[in-house]
Amino acid sequence: MKDRKIKIALVFGTRPEAIKMCPLVKKLKQNPKFDVLTIVTAQHRQMLDSVLELFDIVPDYDLNLMKTNQNLWNLSSDILLETKKVFEKENPDLILVHGDTTTAGISALSAFYSRIKIGHVEAGLRTFDKNYPFPEEINRVIVDSVSDLMFCPTDKACENIEKSGIKKGIYKTGNTVIDALMYVIENKNDELEYINLNLNLKTILLTSHRRENFGKPLENICKAIKKLVEQNKDIEVVYPMHLNPNVRNTVKPILEGIERVKLIEPLDYVPFCNLMKKSHIILTDSGGVQEEAPALGVPVLVLRDETERPEALEYGGVKLVGCDEEKITSTVQKLLDNKEEYDKMSKAINPYGDGHACEYIEKIIEEYFS
Numbered sequence: 001m002k003d004r005k006i007k008i009a010l011v012f013g014t015r016p017e018a019i020k021m022c023p024l025v026k027k028l029k030q031n032p033k034f035d036v037l038t039i040v041t042a043q044h045r046q047m048l049d050s051v052l053e054l055f056d057i058v059p060d061y062d063l064n065l066m067k068t069n070q071n072l073w074n075l076s077s078d079i080l081l082e083t084k085k086v087f088e089k090e091n092p093d094l095i096l097v098h099g100d101t102t103t104a105g106i107s108a109l110s111a112f113y114s115r116i117k118i119g120h121v122e123a124g125l126r127t128f129d130k131n132y133p134f135p136e137e138i139n140r141v142i143v144d145s146v147s148d149l150m151f152c153p154t155d156k157a158c159e160n161i162e163k164s165g166i167k168k169g170i171y172k173t174g175n176t177v178i179d180a181l182m183y184v185i186e187n188k189n190d191e192l193e194y195i196n197l198n199l200n201l202k203t204i205l206l207t208s209h210r211r212e213n214f215g216k217p218l219e220n221i222c223k224a225i226k227k228l229v230e231q232n233k234d235i236e237v238v239y240p241m242h243l244n245p246n247v248r249n250t251v252k253p254i255l256e257g258i259e260r261v262k263l264i265e266p267l268d269y270v271p272f273c274n275l276m277k278k279s280h281i282i283l284t285d286s287g288g289v290q291e292e293a294p295a296l297g298v299p300v301l302v303l304r305d306e307t308e309r310p311e312a313l314e315y316g317g318v319k320l321v322g323c324d325e326e327k328i329t330s331t332v333q334k335l336l337d338n339k340e341e342y343d344k345m346s347k348a349i350n351p352y353g354d355g356h357a358c359e360y361i362e363k364i365i366e367e368y369f370s
């Protein structure tokens with residue numbers, strides 16, 4: 001290994017993986033000991049491309065796998081077969097995957113079949129319920145069980161892996177999402193003029209895309225939003241809708257045309273970060289947003305009954321509200337009415353890292369191969 005470069009292939013496919021992996025691609029590429037390859041499955045197309053463009057990354061391999069309203073079976077088999085070809089051709093020393101998507105789970109399995117070493121970025125997150133979130137919880141378990149290096153964002157994530165009996169290769173690094181967020185906040189600005197925000201109103205930002213919330217739960221969320229804008233003339237709700245048709249088909253019939261509700265297309269990462277920063281409250285079932293908002297001091301209400309990110313709950317910046325219409329409405333109302341309650345949440349600490357996770361991961365990989 002001393003005489004040649006260590007070949008590292010980063011494999012990712014969706015928007016959140018790209019946001020959390022692009023800063024790492026850039027960091028690893030600066031190390032002269034590494035030969036870095038980027039392989040995208042393009043499980044997402046437009047939402048992936050917008051992040052690649054922001055970080056100025058042109059993938060070495062673009063498998064271009066997304067299909068409209070794709071399903072887990074087709075996507076999984078495509079990823080398994082297509083990554084096999086690239087792994088055989090390139091024979092990397094290490095592949096890195098991120099988090100819990102189908103891209104992460106199946107690419108890790110594929111690398112395991114090819115006997116390639118695996119590193120898991122954002123390792124160790126668990127709800128310990130195989131159905132929530134579905135199918136992400138099982139993807140996490142699969143990736144950690146075939147990984148050689150596990151880069152955990154927090155102590156709790158390290159403990160989760162240790163409890164499963166794995167003893168080696170576990171490192172606490174923080175989450176690379178904070179690296180990405182700092183890069184954006186420090187270097188890029190966007191005044192969001194095209195959203196036409198009413199600056200005299202309090203912005204409530206909403207995102208929801210989880211599979212287990214499709215149908216009735218998402219319907220309840222939308223009804224709660226409708227009630228909240230009726231009750232509070234001083235708020236405006238902005239919902240950048242995920243491109244998944246299962247989301248749009250539920251949301252539009254309930255919220256389209258409602259006064260002070262803005263249904264908009266997904267935002268690029270820079271404007272989205274600026275919108276989070278300007279928001280008074282965030283309602284979300286997203287994983288990444290639960291990590292970013294506490295770093296920006298914006299209270300987050302999570303539209304789920306559980307979370308694999310309990311740290312921000314403990315620190316106070318995040319609350320679980322589930323998908324019950326009444327619970328969502330009353331919790332938001334309390335935050336709008338009670339300044340003390342609001343301040344407690346907005347002043348909570350960010351538990352997800354110091355913005356140097358990529359640097360720590362780089363050092364660990366270098367050490368591992370030395």
Ligand code: UD1
Binds near residue numbers: 016067071100244245
């Ligand atoms: C996926 C991940 C989920 C992650 C989410 C992040 C799995 C099983 N799910 O869910 O863990 O939280 O991404 O957003 O891995 N679409 C487009 N353009 C895009 C992206 C999506 O049109 O750029 C549409 C397509 O019709 C696609 C559908 O959305 O078929 C669903 O995409 P998919 O990746 O299967 O599921 P997500 O709900 O995005």
Ligand code: UDP
Binds near residue numbers: 292
């Ligand atoms: N995000 C974005 N534009 C949007 C909505 C979200 O750039 O319109 C970012 C957000 O800041 C976070 C990531 O996308 O970093 C989260 O993606 P998503 O909620 O789709 O997936 P999850 O994190 O739940 O897997």
